[in-house]
Amino acid sequence: MSDPVVRAEGLSRFYEVGGGLFGKPREIRALSEVSFAIPRGKTLAVVGESGCGKSTLARVITMIESPTAGRFSIDGVEITPDRWDVHRDAVQIVFQDPYGSLNPRQRISAILSEPLKINRPDMTRAEREAKVREVMGLVGLRPEFYDRYPHMFSGGQRQRIAVARALMLEPRVLVLDEPVSALDLSVQSQILNLLLDLQDRLGLTYLFISHDLSVVRHVCDEVMVMYLGRAVETGTKDAVFGQPRHPYTSALLSATPVADPARRKERIKLTGELPSPLNIPPGCAFAARCWKAQDRCRAEQPELVGDGHKVACFFPEGG
Numbered sequence: 001m002s003d004p005v006v007r008a009e010g011l012s013r014f015y016e017v018g019g020g021l022f023g024k025p026r027e028i029r030a031l032s033e034v035s036f037a038i039p040r041g042k043t044l045a046v047v048g049e050s051g052c053g054k055s056t057l058a059r060v061i062t063m064i065e066s067p068t069a070g071r072f073s074i075d076g077v078e079i080t081p082d083r084w085d086v087h088r089d090a091v092q093i094v095f096q097d098p099y100g101s102l103n104p105r106q107r108i109s110a111i112l113s114e115p116l117k118i119n120r121p122d123m124t125r126a127e128r129e130a131k132v133r134e135v136m137g138l139v140g141l142r143p144e145f146y147d148r149y150p151h152m153f154s155g156g157q158r159q160r161i162a163v164a165r166a167l168m169l170e171p172r173v174l175v176l177d178e179p180v181s182a183l184d185l186s187v188q189s190q191i192l193n194l195l196l197d198l199q200d201r202l203g204l205t206y207l208f209i210s211h212d213l214s215v216v217r218h219v220c221d222e223v224m225v226m227y228l229g230r231a232v233e234t235g236t237k238d239a240v241f242g243q244p245r246h247p248y249t250s251a252l253l254s255a256t257p258v259a260d261p262a263r264r265k266e267r268i269k270l271t272g273e274l275p276s277p278l279n280i281p282p283g284c285a286f287a288a289r290c291w292k293a294q295d296r297c298r299a300e301q302p303e304l305v306g307d308g309h310k311v312a313c314f315f316p317e318g319g
Helices: 054-061 081-090 108-119 125-138 155-167 185-202 213-219 237-242 247-254 295-299
Strands: 004-017 026-039 043-047 069-074 091-094 173-177 205-210 222-227 230-236
Touching: 004 054, 004 205, 026 043, 026 054, 026 069, 026 205, 026 222, 026 230, 043 054, 043 213, 054 173, 054 205, 081 091, 091 155, 108 125, 108 155, 125 155, 155 185, 185 213, 205 213, 213 237, 222 237, 222 247, 230 237, 230 247
Parallel strands: 043 205, 043 222, 091 173, 173 205
Antiparallel strands: 004 026, 004 069, 222 230
16 A cells, blocks of 8 residues: 555644633533544545544645644655645645535636645746646536636536636645535536546545435445544444444444345434533543443543544444
């Protein structure tokens, strides 16, 4: 296996909220001690419920926000805030909303050439136009779209524009934050196939964030399941989908529709409330909703352990 392009060690991101004039601020632990590595040309999928820390992880890896603790590197070079301007073009992001992420007052030509104006000041106008048209062709946009506005396109076409913008600086890593969740099913498959084709042709490395496990199963090589800011299970796609070990992963998979009317699935319905990120209980954060929880789970926090297929659980599925 090739050396990892992205390596993260103990990434954490905390926020202070509230407090008022005389009160003490409280801390939200949006991301806690997350570690992973993504080899070149591979896809790591990050899955979990809303509020589990997926989008916070995306903002940290794309250098929109700095981590509170931990570190990460790209191609072996550690990324620190004082060096972000040097490495930011190595990582780009495609957002969930293909319309909200595009400026409605700018033509597509201006939207796509803006990264070049900012980061490639030596390029001439003709060189920028040539580059824009080249990348438009790469993502399946016709030449006559060059001077149109975002409102003149369908949702799938807008997401192709967003992908093209992310590719303008020739990044090595793309962070895909729910890139198809706002699209119709038929368009989702087109965008996913485009992303897979681009990965194969350009050797891109993906951090793919999604709550849709059926989509994740189609595109990823490895999976990281998160719950309240922590990774609770990691492993290859086949291992996690074939033999889930954390009860939370089993519950997520049981809620995923299967296109086979002859196959019966038993839905695992979680009981209890999702703990507040302002007041995460001691021990395992999932214990209040877990049907396997025991006294140890409420007193100690399990570590993510294992050989290849890792799980943070004292009583994992399958023993």
